[in-house]
Amino acid sequence: MKQFVLILSLFTFVACSEAPQQPSPQSDPAPEALTEQASGWTKGYMAAVANPYATEAAAEMLAMGGHAVDAAIAAHAVLGLVEPESSGLGGGGFMVVYEQDTKSVRFLDGRETAPAAATADMFVRDGATMGFLDAWQSGKAVGVPGTIALYKLAHDNYGKLPWETLFEPAIHLAANGFVVPAKLANYLPQMAQISRLDENPGSAEYFYPNGQPLRAGSIIRNPEYAQTLQRVAAEGPSAFYSGEIAEAIAAAAQAGPDGGSLTVEDIAGYQALERPAICGPWRELQICSATPPSSGAMQIMIANMYDHLLPEDASAEQRIQAFVDAQRLAYADRDYYFGDPDRVEVPLDQLLDPRYLEYRGNNPAEPSGTPLPGDPAAVLAQGTAAIWAADSTYEAAGTTHLSIVDNEGNAVSATMTVEAPFGSARWAAGFLLNNEMTDFARDYDASQPEAANMVRPGARPRSSMSPSILLDDDGELFMVTGSPGGNSIPAYTAKTVLGIVDWGLSVQEAVNFPNIIARGDTVRVEISVDSGQQQADHLRATGYNVEETDGENSGLHVILVTDEELIGAADPRREGTVASGMAVN
Template structure:
């Protein structure tokens, strides 16, 4: 079946950006791809809805469209778009970070998960962020070389392209190379971060980053043209030589040297970098109503989308009011976050009981026993409820996860889809620079508290491990296993809440795609419920939840960056989050 919503006009499928910072004209500065090769069309599979790309910056959307217009796979478009995002949106993601891709193949109706999460260096240790018996402050940890994990983005590109790509590898980097060499217009989002970053970080002091973002000691301004020839050179080498140009030789040496530099340097070596591998995993899929929600398995938090949706139904009264719907959404989040925080980590290093947490009997038990509004939600114990496994005992989680990251949703002209969330963790990652890009601070996504005489946290720092992530790239299929929705968001620990809002808003709250994306964000993790009050009806929701006994924290703005594509009977309907500067572009490819 298909779920039909109000149609968006073409005028609404344009850049959603700050009114005081119009989106740049990407077509004026983005190069044509290097080759005129057009992908051979596959057999007619009944798909007639064309393509769509919803990406976090118009330059990157344009790069995706260039690949889609040539018949490229959604994966080709995603790689080209993200290579551009690393240039024009370096505060959110880039080559020095990693990410997750969930891919749907229309012909086979299969969904797969590609894991490009960064890994801890061999020299990492559980207590590396402890100082005098206490965890170091986040700012100190964030800006240190210890925070840098081995980047996974380029290996993820290659794994995805090997599995799904249709266009030549080198062609995917041509738009970003051209922009880096010729220059791009600095956005208000990028420029707006820089004055504050100079106050709270070392971005304006670190070699390379300081000269790039603060030429002559002053932050770059919105609307100015910025070139990055070092980034162009790095991409050109990756295009010509493949990932080995990144994971060995001069680029790897520059990354290791940057990570090790200074009094608070880290342990990442060229051997750590050379040993990195992206991983293909089974996607986690679970039924909800007539849909099949598919997302990324741990170390991602994608399973929370299945948990929240099913808990929501169990908490929802008959004929609910909007306030009752919101309260069910809040309580479902509180339960799902409590379980996620306690159990989720790298599945290659710990046992994560995902299937037990998604068991209908367990979810029913959790839904029958929600935390009282004024109480702290506690994790459940599926072993106790199901009686089929030994209980797992971990320390309570202490992980913090700042609101960074980027997301892109793409459907190609054959109905294949990708939901990809990419990151360098906090804004501008670690602030450390190498070969034209910033290095991540993903090691702060582990639990930084460590006491040798106390139980370990599931998400403890372990050499070679991938830190837990809130990133939740999600693809939803209908009851015929056909594509229904592509969604996801940046936003640190709030990502599961942002993404779930888009799903419930469209499916259950009767909203258009655009209205669901713009609806006030409500995040219910731990003791507080944070409500975005600068969007209607946010204040009403905050007041109602407070009256019901919840500890409400009012927020004047949220850092979501939802990019959503909905498949209707007649067309693709998309939206980019108005809180950021993303855009949506659609079209068709003639056979």
């Protein structure tokens, strides 16, 4: 129980102390410099990112006329330095990209992969599954990082600025120093209690100089990170996936205690992939997101089931109840069916079929009950559903999200991660390694059916990350949204979609609205923000098993496109900022 309380305390932690002074992006050229782009786009650019330094880097690329992808890469390279607890070069992520001229949406998958020697029972000891803390800090948790390969795939497809230009802001900060953010500093005393961050080579010296945790407002440099990025900028991904950096990654993953099996051969074989984006209709909009191993399809599921659950002339309370029930149904289906699509057959078309969504929406679980996965094959009379073991995945609340629209109306919704805070706490070449293998179902019983999200060699673990882009009925950009937050990401993200489109909230109001996460037999409600207690009281009175929380780990970054302008919002629960302007031609 003590371990569980510590984990819950850490992963719902919100940096509430005042952030140190950091740069505020300035990117407002004189009015005479504002010109209409060839695409006809006249709204300029906007970046909503999780840290002011990273927002500034994105704005710098956009002001130079860079593509949204250029800005996303530059911003994330900075985030890996100033927000290492959430994402970095040692992790991976997903990008959903909208191209204004073709009105097309594409999905780029930079999810980490399991080592070739990974086994379904690798987190099982003497017949018992390793506790999360032990698994999290072990070398077994480290998968092949996908970030740099994702950068390259995205830049090859969309980049307008030179590859090496994208890394200049991060290299400058790493070499010359940056102000330690409050969010980073406030994690460190807690991490010393439950992780090896203050003990492992590299991470101990960096985050705990002279044995003391970094303090907010102090200046820190990371010359190792600068050197790694300088090599990547000059040599491309080969500098990362082979040679000294790859050897350092493999050595850190294999080191004790509980060393893993990751090898330089695993690292050299990594590839980022383009997969089909998934777009589904909802009212007059199209919701587009990432396909499995992402959980982006849940945005389509939740929104459509929500409509079927709404009574006529629904009150505000009934709308929240419909949101809760739609989540519960979507999570039950996601947990049961989703895995690596290259290893298991995910019945995505059936799960998103309007007839199935209508059936599910018309048959919610009782508030006091536990929602069960549906059987789309039976509902649609199409084949036989796969039989999987019940899901046992525990996905920690880490990660970061950035939403960007460039000066030509192209957009990126990108969610990036090292999984739990500070990943595995293992250090290589100036950055932390992920613990993404704990995103697989760790329980294993050879006498039972496999889980869809079971550990498999070379597989990509299921992710809750749901980077999403909404289009209007003409295929034009309407909204860019997404959030970090582990298993709560689909709920956080759906809140902004429903809040803006159906609940009459402004962009910032939708972000600020109490987080409500309904998965399984529990509805978690954030009571530390306005109306949170009211929501919790009503849901409890309706019969739901309500768990009240004082803080949620969302980090929503949203951009709404109106007829006149872009409207952006950053989540006050973290340290994000929004920058806008117009590129000078």
